[in-house]
Amino acid sequence: MRAEVRGKTSSVSVHNNSTILNRADNSSVYGALKGCLGSLDGGCIEKLLVHCGSALESHDVTLAQQVMWVLNNVASLVGDPNQRLTSWFLRALVSRASRVCPSPSPTSMSFNGSSIRVETRLMSVTDLARYVDVIPWHRFGFCAANIAIYKAIERYQKVHILDFSISHCMQWPTLIDALSKRPQGPPSLRITVPSFRPQVPPLLNIPTQQIGLCLTKFANSKNIPFQFNLFPYNHNNNNIIISLFDPSILNLQHDEALVINCQHWLRYVSDDEKDDFINATKRLNPRITVVVDEDFDLTDSSLASRITTSFNYFWIPFDALETFLSKDSTQRLEYEADVGQRIENIIGFEGKQRVERLESCVKVSERMRNGGYLNQPFCDEAADEVKALLAEQASGWGMKREEDALVLTWKGHNAVFVTAWVSSDDEIVVA
Structure with a gap:
């Protein structure tokens, strides 16, 4: 996805704004602005962000400050999607400058968004449900x-x-309800979650054990025998991570179907541990393993590459929120702030x-295959249910099939992928 195709420009004049051009007298900045007549569109903003990132990498404080x-x-927290997104990238660049640039740092100056105080937001269960429903980022994967x-x-x-999920078990009430209506009767169900969860949005104001009690109460109301367990998980020690994938520690039983669910989790496993993590899950011989995550790639060590990829990707939630929430909506500002912390x-x-x-989905799928997993495609019935879910959303959301996955799209651009995998040659029709 390229920012230039967005069709929106931020309402800041370039060729008529002498103040901006006087401050940006460096030839590299002028080159970035050249051709951006009238207003700065997404492509011009992207170029400027890349120039700023390159300046910070080379410790060119003067150029970074000019950009x-x-x-x-351009930046405005209550402007159009490009302006709002620029505010958070500017904040990120100022934050980086404060650590990597020699004094005097660009952070000694006042920039829009750079002084925003972002506090940790703890949600109630009701708040979390509302958060999940804002856009289908999570519900797509759940479904x-x-x-x-x-x-x-x-x-x-x-x-x-x-x-393994960052969404506090919000996925499971729907499955529990479906299992309670199973023609042959519901199964007994155990859900085990790791004791560690990355401290990233969304964050809840209740402990994990309380979530387990809520799930237990709901499952009992559906007449499903249910257990909720925590298992120790040290994310800072790879040897401990792998050793804890032990059937005895997990209390695995030979007559139960093991399901491994990874919802937006693999991104928080370090690069040198991802293969070990996948191999360790494969050795448990799960009946099915599901992997859901965002479909873009941050593996390039270049800051400029990360800026380009991230700017073009994170435009999606900012643009989607524009379609149905007002510019000063508290819900919108909070959601964008959560994305901004990631940026x-x-x-x-x-x-x-x-x-x-x-x-990306392609790279994750390659890792899964290298780990011995076999991909299980989704059939038409599964795709139809996902499409029905998206029909309740704004018209820009869609779904497409790729070789290994179902992919959530916004205006045709990949957002989130979901893949299903098995650890043996037993065929499962995922429908």
Whole structure:
């Protein structure tokens, strides 16, 4: 996806704004602006962000400051999607400058968005439900994954789900309800979650154990025997991570169908541990493994590449929210702030401090195959249910099939993928 095709421009004059051009007198900045007549569109903003990132990488404080001045005249937290997105990228670049540039730093100046105080937002369960419903980022994965899981376990009377997810088990009430109506009767169900969860949005104001109690109460109301368990998970030690995928520690039983669910989780496993993580899950011989994540790639070490990829990708939620929420909507501002915190981490930090290590669907699928998994395509019935879900959303959302996956799209651009995998030659029709 290229920013130039968005069809929207930010309402900041370039060729008539002498103040901006005087401040941006560096030839590199002028080159970035050349051809952007009238207003700065997404393509011009992207070029400026890349110039700023390159300047910071080379410790060129003067150039970084000049580009920031131009970006500052575009950025607005209550403007159009490009302006709002620019505010968060500017904040991320200022944050990076504060750590990597020698004094005097560009952060000594006042930039729009750079002084925003972003506080950790703890949600109630009701708030979380509202958060999940804003755009189908999570519900798409829930729907497709639950269909795959339901079909995979239909012959089993005992089911164990090992759930790696950042969405606090919001996926499971729908599946529990479906299992309660199963023609042959519901199975007994165990859900096991790791004790560690990345400290990323959405965050809840209740402990994980309380979530388990809520799920237990709901499952009991549906007459489903249910257990909720935590297992220890040390994300800072790969050897501990792998050793904890032990059938005895997980209390796996030979007569239960094991399901491994990874919803927006692999991005928080470090690059050098992803293959070990996948191999460890494969050794558990799950009935099905489902992987859901965002379909863009942050593996390039170049900051300029990360800026380009992230700017073109994160435009999607900013543009989608524009279609139905007012510019000063509190819900919209909070959701965008959550995305903005991700942008700051991706652009502002390096090494272990950069917690997001997203890979594209193609790369994740390659890892799964190298780990011995076999892909299970989704059939028409599954696709139809996902399309029905998206029909309730804004008209820009859609779904397409790719070789290994179902993919959520916004105006034709890939957003989130879901894939299903098995660890043996047993065929499962995921429908």
